Amino acid sequence: MAQKDTARSILDSAEELFSERGFAETSLRNITTRAGVNLAAVNYHFGSKKELIQAVFARFLAPFCDDLGKALRGYEHGLAGQSPQLDALLRLLAETSMAAGGGNARRLGIFMRLLGLAYSQEQGHLRKFLRNHYGAVFERYMQLVTAASPELSDEERFWRIHFMLGATVFTLSGVESLTAMAKHDLGVSTGIDGVVDKLVPFLSSGFQAPHQE
Numbered sequence: 001m002a003q004k005d006t007a008r009s010i011l012d013s014a015e016e017l018f019s020e021r022g023f024a025e026t027s028l029r030n031i032t033t034r035a036g037v038n039l040a041a042v043n044y045h046f047g048s049k050k051e052l053i054q055a056v057f058a059r060f061l062a063p064f065c066d067d068l069g070k071a072l073r074g075y076e077h078g079l080a081g082q083s084p085q086l087d088a089l090l091r092l093l094a095e096t097s098m099a100a101g102g103g104n105a106r107r108l109g110i111f112m113r114l115l116g117l118a119y120s121q122e123q124g125h126l127r128k129f130l131r132n133h134y135g136a137v138f139e140r141y142m143q144l145v146t147a148a149s150p151e152l153s154d155e156e157r158f159w160r161i162h163f164m165l166g167a168t169v170f171t172l173s174g175v176e177s178l179t180a181m182a183k184h185d186l187g188v189s190t191g192i193d194g195v196v197d198k199l200v201p202f203l204s205s206g207f208q209a210p211h212q213e
Helices: 003-021 028-037 039-045 049-079 087-099 105-120 123-150 154-173 173-184 192-206
Strands: none
Touching: 003 028, 003 039, 003 049, 003 105, 028 039, 028 049, 049 087, 049 105, 049 123, 087 105, 087 123, 087 192, 105 123, 105 154, 105 173, 123 154, 154 173, 154 192, 173 192
């Protein structure tokens, strides 16, 4: 197996196993067994389990953040002094996510499960890695979200952002099962684009709901 193919096989296996079992519960032996390689190959290509976890995220986030940065620059240029709109920002983020996943619902679902694990499992090195490498583009995105919601306090905005994130991760991490349920229960056939079309206005409405004292 060529070195490039070996690295890809390790990443593919790690991505799937981490999303299925979690970071702590997945050993390097689990990964090498599924990838059909030995431990030396992991050490050669990635150095350690921590660096392998980071590489799994980088494979998705590097192109995603490049595309998001370009999309944000285009969006800001088009504002021409107008205030940003939350619906448009959410749609922009959703479209960039789907493009980074190559339109593959399974791949996007895997990444969303990994993203959820990054928040729910103690992985301090991962949060530091994500902040150092991709924090700038997300900070710019959040500046636009803040400008689009001046009526919210920082505290209220914090909670609503994380509630939106939770709903998004839950929905997109299981989008294949969700569309299958819609087909079975409602007789409705839809793809990931259709799910996002329903998710975005739901998120926007919740985020912008009147604050209850």
